[in-house]
């Protein structure tokens with residue numbers, strides 16, 4: 277029989293556990309920011325410059341001599357696949373930008389793991405889907421790429437971002453630059469009240485277990501975007517039909533092997549959806565750590581993405597995949613990325629892509645169709661810039677044509693020599709340069 281003393285210990289322990297659980301819940305629950313709309317804080321430009329410089333330094337630090345310069349994050353590509361993007365007739369409030377009219381477009385998708393280094397698919401990680409829809413006519417948001425006719429969507433299987441603002445992100449990268457992997461989350465201190473429990477918890481949860489298939493998981497934008505002048509939305513791509521694929525032997529490249537297997541047997545299908553911001557609900561734009569409630573605003577389908585049966589695993593296609601540049605700012609004004617972390621991404625993705633391509637001496641530009649040569653010098657086809665009418669087009673296939681497309685200004689042939697000297701950290705427009713510090717996306 278337990279004596280009164282051990283009973284007291286038991287109740288004290290239970291009380292401590294309950295207090296710990298309540299404290300943890302209070303620390304990690306979603307905040308309700310006073311500001312739910314767009315608001316640009318002071319000092320954001322300076323923080324942006326620091327992040328750009330730090331991220332470029334990271335690319336240098338990660339570079340393995342003799343190999344090409346990789347992305348700073350989402351480094352490991354599983355595949356680039358050809359796809360078709362089809363917009364049906366939508367309800368009136370969703371008919372904006374790319375979704376204004378029914379149409380079918382060719383698209384590329386790059387599937388990746390989220391980490392800054394390539395390791396086995398068996399390990400927990402975030403998983404990325406970068407979608408590039410081609411032949412999208414009209415003015416775009418990114419300066420310096422006037423001829424680009426692409427609209428990108430960058431999604432990951434983590435539904436929210438780890439930190440709330442550019443200032444926090446800059447602190448995170450600087451803490452990592454000081455060398456500590458977990459320094460930001462523990463405030464470089466043993467005192468629990470200095471810890472950033474919520475950010476640590478979100479960073480831990482962002483890495484999901486390996487999905488059974490890259491076609492059987494939901495990918496989210498995490499951050500918010502405009503949908504025309506009046507609506508703000510988040511995007512998500514989810515399987516058209518939930519299936520439970522058979523188990524596959526765990527190996528380093530199990531996700532690529534599973535995709536190859538699936539696309540040898542038949543077509544893959546995802547649907548792109550939007551979640552509308554509801555005024556008065558906790559759906560902030562400036563804090564992407566807060567989940568928007570699906571109960572209050574369910575995801576609404578806006579397009580069907582078909583990945584036709586195909587062979588994707590050729591060395592040429594893998595190389596082409598690494599030369600593609602995705603950014604949420606390859607966008608129509610109707611889909612402008614909003615919120616601090618999206619504003620940060622405008623400078624970061626552009627400078628990182630420029631830096632990587634200069635160091636590798638590879639052509640940088642937007643694809644038009646399924647030609648694997650970004651300069652288009654060796655492509656036999658000119659791909660129409662406008663979408664094919666839904667009814668007039670068959671499933672996405674490399675298009676056959678007759679004309680040779682003219683290479684745009686920015687594209688240079690692959691024969692350009694690698695840049696021999698390290699370039700200075702690039703500077704986003706209007707932002708002063710800052711000494712490099714190493715970092716990566718959480």
Ligand code: HEM
Pocket residue numbers: 327331346347348349350386387388404405406430431432436437496497498499564600601602617618620621624625628629632717
């Ligand atoms: C929740 C929001 C975010 C999502 C869903 C997301 C998703 C992605 C994906 C899918 C890629 C891979 C693109 C590819 O395949 O080429 C990527 C690349 C990248 N992301 Fe993010 N990202 C997010 C936020 C951020 C933020 C806030 C930053 C901070 C600066 C950032 C920095 C980068 C960088 C530097 C790359 C590599 C770009 C390159 O070298 O071309 N991302 N992101």
